[in-house]
Amino acid sequence: MNIQSGRKYDAGVKEYRSTYWEPAYTPKDTDVLAVFKxxxxxxVPREEAAAAVAAESSTG
Known part of the structure; x- marks a missing residue:
């Protein structure tokens, strides 16, 4: 087994919107859409709060 040492990720907090916020995304006909208030x-910026909801619904 080949084990490589080294750091792949830095510890810290990553904003949800950097992963789950795509304001230019256009839904496809096959996408399932849900609405959350x-x-x-x-x-807390509204984009960050909305992205946190998207992250939670994406990970179960």
Whole structure:
């Protein structure tokens, strides 16, 4: 077995919107769409709150 050492990821917090927020995405005819009402906490951008919901629904 070949084990490589090294760091693949840096510890820290990654914003959800960098992974789950695609404002230019156009839904396909085969996509299933859901609507959520999201009220972010004070100081949290709405895009970040919406992306957090998308992340949670994508990971179960």
């Amino acid at each position: 999201v009220i972010p906490q004070a100081g």
